[in-house]
């Protein structure tokens with residue numbers, strides 16, 4: 001893989017226009033050199049092509065016939081849809097998405113080999129089309145059992161539960177594959193916060209149901225969460241004891257209830273019955 005270490009560079013693009021939003025960017029992104037003298041870029045919200053001038057975008061919108069991301073719609077529930085985009089079949093879209101995402105991802109290295117990735121693009125749909133709220137990428141063949149490479153909720157949509165929805169979705173795919181998964185490291189602060197929140201809620205719910213009588217292995221089988229992530233989560237909740245050289249779950253009902261009260265309730269659940277998907281081969 002070709003790795004590019006642009007994260008030490010200074011921020012170039014200050015704002016982007018995407019759909020009905022003007023968004024301030026967070027970090028540097030390695031756009032092709034001819035874009036680097038512009039403070040603002042205009043994105044087509046459907047094909048993610050970007051332009052330096054508003055008039056160019058307006059002209060583009062008159063002839064762009066996409067109304068949703070390319071690829072297959074694999075989930076629809078109410079106004080939420082998820083599209084699976086194969087980076088090999090939709091190379092330009094994949095690259096555009098990476099340029100866009102890097103504006104909000106700091107220490108992630110950007111892989112230009114989009115061929116090797118699938119992109120799961122979450123949209124809110126209305127009569128004007130399907131508007132991207134966020135996405136995650138996933139390596140087609142991961143050696144480290146990573147089920148998610150990069151995750152992003154676009155800033156106007158953050159803190160509404162979409163991040164946890166995307167995370168939950170990545171684990172539902174892993175369950176269908178019959179594999180455990182873990183996010184690619186390093187995690188950003190916000191990434192860690194979201195994962196911690198997701199792991200905590202999922203694990204606490206199961207522990208409560210089973211009154212604590214369950215092993216880490218069983219938890220991992222049920223949730224597709226990697227055992228190491230279960231261990232660190234339960235350790236941080238002080239639900240683990242180390243006895244005779246082994247980690248054992250000690251789920252005192254009072255401690256469980258205290259944590260459950262404190263744990264955030266995700267409003268957006270993945271309705272698995274609405275996921276129509278077969279693993280990539």
Ligand code: ACO
Pocket residue numbers: 104105106148149150151152153154157158159160161162163164165183184185186187188189190191192193194197263264265266
């Ligand atoms: N300050 C404090 N807490 C926050 C903030 C914030 N700015 N943003 C989210 N949270 C908390 C929420 O309270 C929530 O916890 P809770 O449910 O226990 O209350 C949890 O984080 C997740 O919130 P969501 O609304 O589900 O997540 P959101 O849609 O905001 O997306 C994400 C989270 C994807 C990490 C988003 O912040 C983002 O895109 N950040 C920029 C890119 C990034 O850092 N991605 C992760 C990199 S690591 C990797 O890709 C493997």
Ligand code: ZN
Pocket residue numbers: 044045046047048049060064065066
């Ligand atoms: Zn377009």
